Amino acid sequence: MALRNFKIYRGDDNHGEMVDYQCEVTEGMVVLDVIHRIQADSANDLAVRWNCKAGKCGSCSMEINGMPKLACMNRMNEYGPDETISIMPLKTFPVLRDLVPEMSWNYEQNQRIKPFTPDKSKKDAKGNYIMMQEDVDRVQEFRKCIECFLCQNVCHVLRDHERKDVFVGPRFMIRLASLEMHPLDIADRIPEIKKEYGSGMCNITRCCTEVCPENINITDNGIIPLKERVVDRYYDPIAMIGRKLFGS
Numbered sequence: 145m146a147l148r149n150f151k152i153y154r155g156d157d158n159h160g161e162m163v164d165y166q167c168e169v170t171e172g173m174v175v176l177d178v179i180h181r182i183q184a185d186s187a188n189d190l191a192v193r194w195n196c197k198a199g200k201c202g203s204c205s206m207e208i209n210g211m212p213k214l215a216c217m218n219r220m221n222e223y224g225p226d227e228t229i230s231i232m233p234l235k236t237f238p239v240l241r242d243l244v245p246e247m248s249w250n251y252e253q254n255q256r257i258k259p260f261t262p263d264k265s266k267k268d269a270k271g272n273y274i275m276m277q278e279d280v281d282r283v284q285e286f287r288k289c290i291e292c293f294l295c296q297n298v299c300h301v302l303r304d305h306e307r308k309d310v311f312v313g314p315r316f317m318i319r320l321a322s323l324e325m326h327p328l329d330i331a332d333r334i335p336e337i338k339k340e341y342g343s344g345m346c347n348i349t350r351c352c353t354e355v356c357p358e359n360i361n362i363t364d365n366g367i368i369p370l371k372e373r374v375v376d377r378y379y380d381p382i383a384m385i386g387r388k389l390f391g392s
């Protein structure tokens with residue numbers, strides 16, 4: 145057992161400050177354990193969002209020493225014994241209180257997306273849909289997303305340039321990819337991906353891929369293929385001639 149120093153953000157989006165705390169840290173503790181112990185011993189009113197404590201619900205996303213992480217998966221033995229640990233809420237979103245960000249914007253983006261629309265002609269005689277395993281595997285990766293929104297937090301378009309008005313962010317680009325690449329889906333979302341969801345805003349820094357706790361290859365397997373589909377639709381010279389000639 146060792147006494148460790150922590151700085152934790154206290155306040156809301158209008159006013160806040162980093163407050164010093166000390167906590168006894170025992171072997172095997174994760175950052176979320178520390179927060180709970182500080183709540184119990186020193187700050188009963190400290191607000192933090194969490195649920196499963198198993199890295200699968202995405203609730204305890206925060207910035208630990210400047211790095212976006214899940215507090216329940218970040219072990220204390222990753223830090224030096226004399227290192228002060230700084231804990232802050234996700235920077236990209238407004239702060240409701242202490243370590244709890246206001247995430248409703250993300251769910252509003254989700255509601256904008258045209259839902260899964262299956263091709264009913266691809267049913268067999270028993271009424272089951274037929275898909276190739278290769279096609280299933282391609283979109284299965286995107287379904288691992290736990291909506292921790294760490295990718296949204298590090299996206300420079302949302303974080304640094306504050307362009308939530310033109311870009312839905314990497315989490316919802318991979319949701320769009322999961323629908324567009326689904327072998328049974330027949331809905332056309334390419335116009336919205338270009339004009340409303342802002343695929344052109346991403347300049348492929350791969351920062352979103354780097355922080356994903358589920359190791360989803362957001363950029364290469366999701367965003368880039370969507371960009372390619374937009375280019376094929378709107379910037380391919382043959383397609384452009386076809387639209388001028390046939391109006392489609």
